Amino acid sequence: MESLATEILGLNIQELTDLVANLGEPAYRARQLFQGVYKDRIRSLEELSTFPKFLRERMKQEGISLSTPVIDKKFVSTDGTIRYLIAFPDGQSVETVWMPEGDGGETGDGSDAGDEEESHSGLPKKTYDRATICVSSQVGCAVNCQFCMTALLGLKRNLSAGEIVGQITTVLNDHSVDLDKKRINIVFMGQGEPFNNYDNFIKAVRLLVEGVGFPQSRMTVSTSGIVPRIYDLGKEDVRPKLAISLNASNDVERTKLIPINKKWDIASLVDAAKVFPLRNRERMTFEYVLLDQENDSPQNAREVVQIIRGLGDKQASAKVNLIAWNSGPEIPFNTPSDSRVHAFQKVLTDAGIPTFIRRPRGRDIYAACGQLKRTTA
Numbered sequence: 001m002e003s004l005a006t007e008i009l010g011l012n013i014q015e016l017t018d019l020v021a022n023l024g025e026p027a028y029r030a031r032q033l034f035q036g037v038y039k040d041r042i043r044s045l046e047e048l049s050t051f052p053k054f055l056r057e058r059m060k061q062e063g064i065s066l067s068t069p070v071i072d073k074k075f076v077s078t079d080g081t082i083r084y085l086i087a088f089p090d091g092q093s094v095e096t097v098w099m100p101e102g103d104g105g106e107t108g109d110g111s112d113a114g115d116e117e118e119s120h121s122g123l124p125k126k127t128y129d130r131a132t133i134c135v136s137s138q139v140g141c142a143v144n145c146q147f148c149m150t151a152l153l154g155l156k157r158n159l160s161a162g163e164i165v166g167q168i169t170t171v172l173n174d175h176s177v178d179l180d181k182k183r184i185n186i187v188f189m190g191q192g193e194p195f196n197n198y199d200n201f202i203k204a205v206r207l208l209v210e211g212v213g214f215p216q217s218r219m220t221v222s223t224s225g226i227v228p229r230i231y232d233l234g235k236e237d238v239r240p241k242l243a244i245s246l247n248a249s250n251d252v253e254r255t256k257l258i259p260i261n262k263k264w265d266i267a268s269l270v271d272a273a274k275v276f277p278l279r280n281r282e283r284m285t286f287e288y289v290l291l292d293q294e295n296d297s298p299q300n301a302r303e304v305v306q307i308i309r310g311l312g313d314k315q316a317s318a319k320v321n322l323i324a325w326n327s328g329p330e331i332p333f334n335t336p337s338d339s340r341v342h343a344f345q346k347v348l349t350d351a352g353i354p355t356f357i358r359r360p361r362g363r364d365i366y367a368a369c370g371q372l373k374r375t376t377a
């Protein structure tokens with residue numbers, strides 16, 4: 001019999017079916033495994049109570065393991081945000097951020113009241129507590145956005161689908177979350193560019209939806225603008241909502257801040273956004289990190305209005321999230337004043353574009369957007 005040295009976390013139902021078939025076990029064992037690993041979020045094979053002990057022992061002998069990620073460190077912010085340093089067996093680690101919000105709070109992904117689920121009475125359902133988990137897709141990042149601390153790490157490696165899912169199940173377990181009782185959003189906005197690790201990212205999404213039990217409508221992926229993958233995402237039958245990190249109002253500025261803009265410029269981003277198929281009531285987000293005196297003038301705001309107007313039919317579904325840059329050591333930018341942020345917002349809202357200012361979360365523990373660099377103090 002060929003060696004079965006295999007990590008279970010990250011396998012889909014088909015791969016688990018093949019695995020149990022190799023062990024000579026019936027197919028229902030694959031469904032039990034799938035349920036145990038993803039829905040029940042077990043941490044080790046010993047917890048797989050639906051399997052008899054002899055079978056768990058046999059799996060171990062065959063080199064089949066379940067290695068959930070380990071919480072290396074936890075940093076707790078004064079605002080309740082928790083930045084987890086999550087470690088993998090090869091010594092690499094990433095950050096995963098938990099942002100708690102009470103009822104009626106913002107969701108952390110820029111969703112507004114219009115995104116609320118409605119009850120049968122037509123009134124917003126607000127019975128559940130909420131939280132948002134921000135997950136990493138790579139160790140470090142190769143995109144090199146000039147305002148981002150993760151960029152300083154460079155790209156160390158891609159995360160597997162299991163390592164992406166494992167960050168989420170580990171954080172859910174740390175909070176003993178019952179997904180039937182708590183409304184959790186997932187944002188793929190941690191370390192890395194998810195679209196530069198597309199296959200593992202999209203596999204993780206399917207496992208989260210079909211296994212762990214997240215509705216796809218509660219997930220958002222943010223891209224720096226890897227245009228071909230935007231087209232790919234539009235073809236997926238299970239996918240998160242799309243957020244495009246715009247961050248500049250013209251190509252000269254954007255190429256300076258996000259060098260890949262040389263390859264995929266603003267016009268190519270708009271072309272991809274124009275044909276991106278949206279689900280009923282779904283919105284497409286454009287994120288804009290405001291850097292003081294760099295990209296935050298009223299003229300920049302007017303240029304953003306023109307970009308959004310260029311979306312044609314999709315303009316009605318577009319919204320803009322503004323993020324006042326979160327400072328970090330070694331990055332030569334400044335945080336704009338509240339008055340500059342509000343002036344920028346006003347230009348967009350006056351033009352009829354829904355525009356929200358994202359509340360910074362966990363700045364004091366380097367957990368906010370663009371601050372994820374495995375800082376350990």
Ligand code: SF4
Binds near residue numbers: 143145149151192370
């Ligand atoms: S902002 Fe995102 S894409 Fe850009 S360098 Fe940071 S992690 Fe990478």
